[in-house]
Amino acid sequence: MAMHVNRRTALLLASASAMSLATPLAAQDVRLRLAFIPQENPEKLLGDIEAITGWLTSEVGVPVEGFVTIDHAAAVEALRNGDADISFMGALPFVLAEAEIGAVPLLSEVYRDAPSYTGRIFVRRDSGIGSLADLRGRNIAFADPISESGYLYPLAEFVKAGLIEGPTAADAFFGRVFFAGGYQQAMQAMAEGLVDAAGASQYADLLLTPRQQAEVTWIVESEPIPSHLVIARPGLDAGLQDRFIDAMLRLNAPENRKKLRYLYGPDGYVRSDSAAYDGVRDMARRYGLLE
Known part of the structure; x- marks a missing residue:
């Protein structure tokens, strides 16, 4: 059965839609959840998370929350289940998460002027x-x-x-x-x-x-190993993802560099190049971790 919509109702619907599109993300109760892997003392990491998520909240424009996972596998599961939107991750778990859930690489760490280490x-x-x-x-x-x-x-x-x-x-x-x-x-x-x-x-x-x-x-x-990176779950809002990336890249600015110590202490971040991780994918295949 066809639905009849009068002119006044159509105007109200259009107005409501426009208001929804114009409403800031923060007013829509949007949150960005970050998963951190415990590669250093988890107690110290909790304090670091509180400091950096507070700064990111002001930069991204929505509440940013962080939590420590048990290990890399738990971080991947958090992305899979939607309990995390973004995770800090090593190169190997990234390529596994990419194959399993379609994880998206966003940023790579830089150490001593190179996005690699050993x-x-x-x-x-x-x-x-x-x-x-x-x-x-x-x-x-x-x-x-x-x-x-x-x-x-x-x-x-x-x-x-x-x-x-x-x-x-x-x-x-x-x-x-x-x-x-x-x-x-x-x-x-x-x-x-x-x-x-x-x-x-x-x-x-x-x-x-x-x-x-x-x-x-x-x-x-x-x-050499491609450096650790920051990855996102598939389907994360593109605008929110871009705002997060832009905020993280602002950590490279001299006035913000001291905050890098809250993120495992890299020298900075660059946008990820997925092809840089082909060697890790190859090794994962050699050792039976990827098909």
């Missing part, structure tokens, strides 16, 4: 460990099973050295393999003698105390 195997200087072969039968802590610099790339160095055939053979080589839940946790376990070595980012030793930094060293470094 993974390293760290040991204590007094451990007597000078090569990867010396770790046979020893205990090692990695950051996260789907971390590129905190697991896959450092482990690949053992494959290159002919010590293991792949991740499934790691248990037969090492005494025990632990996943500590983050860079800082893995590094602390190694520095305190709970494990013999740690696989983590090349900058992970900076998460230790100055005394501990002097007591540790690294014995191997991986090939």
Whole structure:
């Protein structure tokens, strides 16, 4: 049955639609939810989140909220379920999230003028460990099973050295393999003698105390890895996404750079180039993580 709409009703509907389009996002109770991965002490991270989300709220124009996930996998699930709109993420979990849920890369971190870094195997200087072969039968802590610099790339160095055939053979080589839940946790376990070595980012030793930094060293470094990035769930409002990107890029300005310490301490951000992560996609396929 056809619906008849008189002229007055049509004008009211048009007016209501225009008001809705003109209403600021904040007045529509729109919120931007950010998921953070616990690559450093979660208690410190909570304070950092409060500081940066307060600044982002004023810059983006809608309330910005943040929370710490258990690990990378939980961050991907938060994006999948709509519990998070945007997440800070390593390169490997990004390519997995891209394949699983269509996650969108927004921004890449810059460290020392480059959007890349490496993974390293760290040991204590007094451990007597000078090569990867010396770790046979020893205990090692990695950051996260789907971390590129905190697991896959450092482990690949053992494959290159002919010590293991792949991740499934790691248990037969090492005494025990632990996943500590983050860079800082893995590094602390190694520095305190709970494990013999740690696989983590090349900058992970900076998460230790100055005394501990002097007591540790690294014995191997991986090939370059595309840096950590900021990703969005598919379907996020394009305007809101653009405003978030613009706000994050303003952190590169001299007057805002001190706020970068609240976001894991990069030197800045650039817009992501998806092609830069092709090498990570290839490695993920080689190790059976992607089809």
